Amino acid sequence: MTSTIKDVAAHAGFSIATVSRAINAPHTVNPVTLARVREAIDALKFSPSPLGRQLRGERTRLIGVVLPTLANPVFAECLQGIDELASAQGFRLMLMTTQYDAQRERHAIETLRAQRVEGLILTVADADTHPLLDELDADGPLYVLMHNDTKRRPSVSVDNHQAAFDGVRTLITHGHRRILMLAGTLAASDRARQRHAGYAQAMRQAGLTPAPALEIDFNAAELAPSVLAHLTTGPQRPTALFCSNDLLAMVVMRGLRRARMRVPQDMSILGFDGLAVSELLAPPLASIGTPNGEIGRSAWQRLMARIGGEYSGPSLGLALPHTLREGGTIAAIASVAHAGSAQRARSSIAS
Amino acid sequence: MTSTIKDVAAHAGFSIATVSRAINAPHTVNPVTLARVREAIDALKFSPSPLGRQLRGERTRLIGVVLPTLANPVFAECLQGIDELASAQGFRLMLMTTQYDAQRERHAIETLRAQRVEGLILTVADADTHPLLDELDADGPLYVLMHNDTKRRPSVSVDNHQAAFDGVRTLITHGHRRILMLAGTLAASDRARQRHAGYAQAMRQAGLTPAPALEIDFNAAELAPSVLAHLTTGPQRPTALFCSNDLLAMVVMRGLRRARMRVPQDMSILGFDGLAVSELLAPPLASIGTPNGEIGRSAWQRLMARIGGEYSGPSLGLALPHTLREGGTIAAIASVAHAGSAQRARSSIAS
DNA sequence: ATGAAAGCGCTAACAA
DNA sequence: TTGTTAGCGCTTTCAT
Secondary structure, eight states, rough: OOHHHHHHHHHHTOHHHHEEEEEGGGGOOOHHHHHHHHHHHHHTTTTHHHHHHHHHHHHOOOOEEEEEEEESSHHHHHHHHHHHHHHTTOOOOEEEEEETTTHHHHHHHHHHHHHSSEEEEEOOOSSSTOOHHHHHHHHEEEEEESOOOOOSOOEEEEOHHHHHHHHHHHHHHOOOOEEEEEEEEGGSSHHHHHHHHHHHHHHTTOOOOOOOOEEEESSSSOOEEEEEEEEHHSSSSEEEEESSSSSHHHHHHHHHTTTTOTTOOOTTEEEOOOOOOGGSSOOEEEEEOOOHHHHHHHHHHHHHHHHTOOOOOOOOOEEEOOOEEOOSSSTTHHHHHHHHHHHHHHHHHHH | OOOOHHHHHHHHHHHHHHHHHHHHOGGGOOOOOOOOEEEHHHHHHHHHHHHHHHHTTOOOOOEEEEEEEESSHHHHHHHHHHHHHHTTTTEEEEEOOOOTHHHHHHHHHHHHHHTTTTTTEEESSSSTTTTHHHHHHHOOOOEESSOOOSSSSOOOEEEEHHHHHHHHHHHHHTOOOOEEEEHHHHHHHHHHHHHHHHHHHHHHHTOOOOOOEEEEOSSSSSSOOHHHHHHHSTOOSSEEEEESSSSHHHHHHHHHHHOOOOOTTTEEEEEEOTTGGGGGGGSOEEEEEOOHHHHHHHHHHHHHHHHHTOSSSOEEEEEEOEEOOSOOOOOOOOEEEHHHHHHHHHHHOOO
16 A cells, blocks of 8 residues: 555566556557556555646646534535545545634635645635635635635525515415524524625515614524513514524524524524424424525536636536425414413423 | 745846755844845745645645534534644645545545645544554554544544533433433444443433334435334334434434424434534523544644654543533423323424 | 756657 | 656755
8 A cells, every 4th residue: 555656666577657657548458468556556556646646737637615613504515515525536625614713714715725626615704805816716726616606606595585585475375574683603694694684685576674683692692681671571572583594593492482482473484404303303403495405416517617628607606496385383474473371381381 | 925935046146055044044144135035025926836845845834624424513613623723833734525435435535645734634424444554553644533533543522432422310319311422423333332321320220121223315305204113103202302413313302393392391302512503592402522633732732742753652542621501492391291282382383 | 055966657749 | 569768746865
């Protein structure tokens, strides 16, 4: 294994060039020679070092993947999709996570670039205004964005605006009028903004007034009391929450339950991501689903197309279809009106 | 960026050797020279190609990670832990997943080895009988196993036997006597066997008869009718289920609910993994927790120790402490006895 | 303190 | 068809 092409050449009694050819262009070498070389390769358990090839300026067969985090299954699922195709096609993946930090995004890209990856698949905080991406556009490597829904750069995503619009429409259709949007770590991201825009449009179109997104630190795993109060008290309290991702929705759901609010009777909840696990909740979380595995695979294919030079210039941003999973966390507004009965039910659950 | 050490040398007016020294051993070069070289480096935005270094036989600063899947957050969390330390220490991670397939395990290891990784962190299906690991011991890169609980090789895990024992003890303490163990894809893995052994020991110690683990394909996302029947009907039906992982537990929980079984009143459930998401269920899943991030970090540290030559021979298998998260899915057996009331409750929920 | 040169494993002209 | 040779970018003797 630690043997080199030289060893094989010596063992087989030919030059290293012949060995190289035997490996890379078998048809150009005499069958008998070929056989001998192969024998030697087997005997020495030789496998050509990618390093030599890579340095030689050949294709490195290395793809860099930059993700915010793996703690969110969304990205783990994307990565899974990428990995499927990558390993099937003999590429190696180099992974870096950024924790949504611009500094780390820069570092990751530079590291990967230094490693001479042939391409990059990335999810960044903000795709439109990212100077790094301009640099990549300028002198490579080629990249495809994932989950960054932008028209200006090659990307695979869903139409976040439309998806949020559809979801909020559904809430409105169920009779909700006081709908609040909750956003997590993504608050500063392009996705969050687009989702909020979709929410706002749906609200306005129904003659309702959109509110700014309420930012939640969902790593805290506990809902802040002030937030909870905001959600649960007062005559203007929302009857439905649109959460910018499922993890957040799950945390909120739990927080509400602890405050003796019933979901969906006292509060409807709509998530975003369509995580497999969130469907296992009781009731299953209603959520706008993004085809994560497919997004990963699709990003891979686009990247390969770009690398192969068959890049279709016109369609920069590819939006895959989103789905609307109607779980059990959306109630028609009628059932919310009866504060009295909700009250009763609540106390019956109490401790 | 695409500039080489040569360009820098030319630009600075020194030889490439001096540039190399300026980078790797600044103190050995004249301060004035150093300044000039650095200037050139900045001007050309030069960063040394890892490829050259790697080929030169230097350290590649590359670590391979081999995991069964990323669809299970357990591994995503481990990877997250690894990545934290790796990027902090300037290492690059090369990732491959195996889908629990021995063939792919082999392929992954060979690929990574060919890439000249300095070390390997892996989770394999069966650590004890794995011929590949013997090869690695012989002349592979150094490795550390993760979540493979074996005494024979360097590994970081929990004591699966003990953990399962503790968990099942708790079920028994709650009065359960007919406890069944359910296993998923891991059925063939060393972990699953150890967990089953722990289950069996706890059962026997309480004078109960352990049953073979019931194998469930939890990728199906639906419980097979035959399985469901097995769990829910007959006088010998179990009152508690010990699931070999949380994902499985979640699927089972949902399946039971659909069959109008209440958790925990009609069936207690104990999971394994302690996933963050499973705690967001209602009720929160009782689960034996493994410190995944910590396992990842710990595996990293052991690997670094081995690579650095400070390997502590004696303690091959490191078992991190597991936790027992007592969620809401375990009921004392008394409440199960009243089949009548359960029946009533069930029908009141019906459709 | 600096430079010249060899070589890591490999591929691709170019020769024979 | 096969061999010779020149690098790819870098580090590292060994000279100077």
